[in-house]
Amino acid sequence: xxxxxxxxxxxxxxxxxxxxxxxxxxxxxxxxxxxxxxxxxxxxxxxxxxxxxxxxxxxxxxxxxxxxxxxxxxxxxxxxxxxxxxxxxxxxxxxxxxxxxxxxxxxxxxxxxxxxxxxxxxxxxxxxxxxxxxxxxxxxxxxxxxxxxxxxxxxxxxxxxxxxxxxxxxxxxxxxxxxxxxxxxxxxxxxxxxxxxxxxxxxxxxxxxxxxxxxxxxxxxxxxxxxxxxxxxxxxxxxxxxxxxxxxxxxxxxxxxxxxxxxxxxxxx
Amino acid sequence: xxxxxxxxxxxxxxxxxxxxxxxxxxxxxxxxxxxxxxxxxxxxxxxxxxxxxxxxxxxxxxxxxxxxxxxxxxxxxxxxxxxxxxxxxxxxxxxxxxxxxxxxxxxxxxxxxxxxxxxxxxxxxxxxxxxxxxxxxxxxxxxxxxxxxxxxxxxxxxxxxxxxxxxxxxxxxxxxxxxxxxxxxxxxxxxxxxxxxxxxxxxxxxxxxxxxxxxxxxxxxxxxxxxxxxxxxxxxxxxxxxxxxxxxxxxxxxxxxxxxxxxxxxxxxxxxxxxxxxxxxxxxxxxxxxxxxxxxxxxxxxxxxxxxxxxxxxxxxxxxxxxxxxxxxxxx
Numbered sequence: 001x002x003x004x005x006x007x008x009x010x011x012x013x014x015x016x017x018x019x020x021x022x023x024x025x026x027x028x029x030x031x032x033x034x035x036x037x038x039x040x041x042x043x044x045x046x047x048x049x050x051x052x053x054x055x056x057x058x059x060x061x062x063x064x065x066x067x068x069x070x071x072x073x074x075x076x077x078x079x080x081x082x083x084x085x086x087x088x089x090x091x092x093x094x095x096x097x098x099x100x101x102x103x104x105x106x107x108x109x110x111x112x113x114x115x116x117x118x119x120x121x122x123x124x125x126x127x128x129x130x131x132x133x134x135x136x137x138x139x140x141x142x143x144x145x146x147x148x149x150x151x152x153x154x155x156x157x158x159x160x161x162x163x164x165x166x167x168x169x170x171x172x173x174x175x176x177x178x179x180x181x182x183x184x185x186x187x188x189x190x191x192x193x194x195x196x197x198x199x200x201x202x203x204x205x206x207x208x209x210x211x212x213x214x215x216x217x218x219x220x221x222x223x224x225x226x227x228x229x230x231x232x233x234x235x236x237x238x239x240x241x242x243x244x245x246x247x248x249x250x251x252x253x254x255x256x257x258x259x260x261x262x263x264x265x266x267x268x269x
Numbered sequence: 270x271x272x273x274x275x276x277x278x279x280x281x282x283x284x285x286x287x288x289x290x291x292x293x294x295x296x297x298x299x300x301x302x303x304x305x306x307x308x309x310x311x312x313x314x315x316x317x318x319x320x321x322x323x324x325x326x327x328x329x330x331x332x333x334x335x336x337x338x339x340x341x342x343x344x345x346x347x348x349x350x351x352x353x354x355x356x357x358x359x360x361x362x363x364x365x366x367x368x369x370x371x372x373x374x375x376x377x378x379x380x381x382x383x384x385x386x387x388x389x390x391x392x393x394x395x396x397x398x399x400x401x402x403x404x405x406x407x408x409x410x411x412x413x414x415x416x417x418x419x420x421x422x423x424x425x426x427x428x429x430x431x432x433x434x435x436x437x438x439x440x441x442x443x444x445x446x447x448x449x450x451x452x453x454x455x456x457x458x459x460x461x462x463x464x465x466x467x468x469x470x471x472x473x474x475x476x477x478x479x480x481x482x483x484x485x486x487x488x489x490x491x492x493x494x495x496x497x498x499x500x501x502x503x504x505x506x507x508x509x510x511x512x513x514x515x516x517x518x519x520x521x522x523x524x525x526x527x528x529x530x531x532x533x534x535x536x537x538x539x540x541x542x543x544x545x546x547x548x549x550x551x552x553x554x555x556x557x558x559x560x561x562x563x564x565x566x567x568x569x570x571x572x573x574x575x576x577x578x579x580x581x582x583x584x585x586x587x588x589x590x591x592x593x594x595x596x597x598x599x600x601x
Contacts, residue, residue: 182534261501
């Protein structure tokens with residue numbers, strides 16, 4: 001896809017190796033792509049296909065072993081500067097919050113990373129705004145600790161942090177895989193809202209092609225470290241012949257599929 | 270008409286708080302299962318699914334206490350009650366042999382510093398009949414035979430530590446271990462929730478394979494993915510705030526839901542169908558009610574789009590609507 005928007009991430013034949021010698025494992029193999037400003041990209045693949053490694057390369061947590069990876073035409077050098085603009089939401093919200101501090105204090109701490117540090121009142125106001133953006137009344141979490149909230153609520157807190165920080169790019173790594181189906185639709189709405197209202201570039205990493213279909217502008221299908229298929233949801237999903245995409249589509253249990261699995265035990269209707 | 274193998278009769282369970290307060294996590298749950306039936310239970314997080322599992326296993330360990338009702342399992346020819354019994358007695362005589370459980374999160378269920386074969390052997394040792402002597406070789410032979418029968422790569426898997434296996438293999442090991450004593454029935458509590466779609470399908474395939482081989486006959490399958498249940502279960506019960514709100518065959522509940530909650534759940538599901546691309550999944554706003562206080566009226570009423578003013582006053586009872594049980598006075 002060609003776009004008139006500036007390029008945010010540009011990868012030119014990047015690879016990432018782990019280990020060496022006999023135990024050498026290449027998690028990302030010769031991957032090239034461009035991600036444009038204000039795009040909603042989904043990276044889809046099964047476990048172990050290298051999608052999380054790719055997300056971590058975007059966050060600057062890993063450096064590619066070979067190839068060139070640029071963020072807005074520059075390599076990622078200073079991580080603190082990078083995280084001013086690129087932020088992430090992870091899979092397990094409980095692992096992301098310290099159990100010993102209140103949620104509000106941690107949300108307020110998060111704004112410390114910004115270069116031009118906002119004043120105390122500004123911080124409070126922005127956290128309140130963030131909470132309102134995910135439909136949580138600030139009074140509801142006043143004085144609460146992470147273990148007092150449910151998983152779905154905690155996942156919203158992570159998103160509230162993003163709404164308060166307002167980075168330019170969000171990397172959401174399996175942000176919906178720990179929450180149940182009703183909350184999932186909610187989280188997706190908020191991700192979409194980040195893109196539509198705050199003009200954020202969102203990279204959404206998931207194993208569920210159904211979610212990707214619903215939210216994304218472009219989808220990358222990964223398998224075994226390579227991007228095997230990419231394009232708009234319609235291009236990727238409809239009438240595709242690419243075997244890995246077909247497999248991912250085939251494996252989702254959906255109501256409209258007549259026989260998802262051989263079920264010899266179903267009492268015949 | 271085969272006999273019931275598992276009966277739950279108006280089961281109520283509560284958690285006792287520190288100050289004597291009770292949280293009624295499960296209220297008035299009744300169902301029965303026939304030989305060979307697969308029952309699916311679905312609902313949001315926090316609606317009492319996992320508490321119900323503890324109750325069904327007879328494992329009411331404080332602070333969880335039974336309030337009312339009974340759980341009966343067929344043991345031999347007679348139905349045996351699991352309630353108000355010594356837990357050790359239940360453990361020794363019923364669990365793993367009659368009813369077994371596949372826990373959620375395979376990684377937490379396996380001891381990280383023991384090999385799979387040792388974990389499996391521990392189960393056999395713990396369930397040895399009093400006075401029965403088994404030497405180590407016999408036990409390991411049984412472990413190998415069982416893993417071999419269900420088609421796992423015994424040499425590699427059994428000699429691995431859990432960390433060396435993939436998530437899917439770990440889950441399959443957990444299933445193998447929990448069926449090692451050939452239980453009549455298995456209760457699977459979100460066996461696939463941490464897995465990606467392809468691995469999930471493989472695990473479900475394995476479960477069906479076990480059913481085909483007759484390793485166990487009946488299953489209660491708990492998940493929050495309704496489309497998955499549609500493909501797995503014969504009958505589905507939908508839970509909300511500790512109650513069953515709708516119960517019917519898979520076809521009825523998923524294709525033609527009658528309770529507003531089930532309808533809302535189906536509305537929140539996504540689809541990859543091309544024709545459905547424009548459709549917007551609608552999340553159910555709000556959260557299930559806190560069960561600490563006594564709830565008057567319909568529990569779903571505050572979030573229900575079709576609620577009438579008297580829904581909040583009248584307690585709803587299960588009634589039959591279109592051949593299935595629905596807990597809503599206005600369902601048609």
